[in-house]
Amino acid sequence: MMRKLLVLLSNSNGGNQDNYKIPFSNVVVIGTRNYFWGRKWRNVDIQVASWFLFVHILALFAPFTFTWDSFFIAFIGYLLTGILGITLSYHRLLSHHSLKLPKWLEYTFVYFGVLAAQRDPISWVSAHRYHHQYVDTNKDAHSPINGFWFSHMGWLLDSGYMVEKYADRKNAEDLKKQTFYIIMQKTYMLHLYGCGAILYACGGFPYLVWGMVW
Template sequence: MALLLALPSPNAIPLSFSGKTFGLYIITGLFGITLSYHRHLSHKSFKIPKWLEYIFAYCGVLAAQRDPIYWVSTHRYHHQFCDTEKDPHSPIRGFWFSHIGWSFDDNSTVEKCGKPNNVGDLEKQPFYKFLERTYLIHPIGLGALLYALGGFPYVVWGMGVRCVFLDHVTFLVNSVSHIWGKQAWNTGDLSRNNWLVAMFTFGEGWHNNHHAFEYSARHGLEWWQIDITWYVIRLLEAIGLATDVKLPTSAQKQKMAFNK
């Protein structure tokens, strides 16, 4: 649906909504996907109060990348079976499959890995089960709100353009960051650090770093590796909202180094 909404020529849509679109991109992409779905829910890289956890997770729902249980389960399987036949989205089956092809087959992950059994921590929480049952209502509701505020142009920019762009930059981590870039760590998979992907994904493109230390709240481990998500987590820690923030130790880095 988001793809169809994005089809009209941008020249036909007023640009006055572009700033608000970028704001929604930050809220849903940075806070919703990279901070909440990925680093917090998938990898437990830090702890935050439950009320804030649920707010950030709901931002992820509005990104229209499925509910937290589905997203987290798929991602955990990706790490468990990284770049093997059971990986839900590995480029060993081709660039197109790893980038977006896998998302068109809802049964692909189940066929490879069986029914999800790796998200018990989320399934026992009524909030996440509610989002799983009612997932579609929420992005559709956001679209209706945008239409009420600004008509069809707001829907095109706020849902179509935003969701398609966010989908593809997220998918770049699955495809490009497993094909092109540098490997700083001996992870035994195809993960790469790709600075260009990192620029668009709030730091997720430092993907070899992430696969080496998947529990780490920080992906840009070098000072020059820009990692916007990490800066937000660090700010939350500084004001007392984030605790138990995990980072790799020197011993863990030595263990993953190529030249031990």
């Protein structure tokens, strides 16, 4: 059990392992992907990895840059990008069609989601719809049968997996027909850089740290 747990939590080099069951679940890992070495890194993977590194470096400065103004910026950022952007718009509105909003309000909330740095709307929604369609199988966008790290974070750094499984993202045609979502997909990283620049211009390094790391 200890060996299996260590394989589950680590195995940074990827490669196939003996089948094993994830503790406290019925999911069986059938083989892990090469997470870092021996795989093709696409431009988008490098961008995402660089962004992750940047944000985690910023987080190291959080204890030394605390101000109540910065904390307020982080709190507002969480409400706008996390609650309205991801939970309400990306998830409930776009992925599951649980509600309808006027287009101007839909696009506003979705733009907040873009600033949450969880990928553009088309990519996020497509992956989530495939996840529900193929949950815990080999076609799940972040299937645990490929290992703990892959299902937790690795899939975000491995766009090749998405291309292999469903390159055309046919399950997001409703979004691909709208110019707004196409623009968000093509200019995604620019909005994150712009957000960081505005935070720095408004409150210096403390705003950048707390506004981007919340």
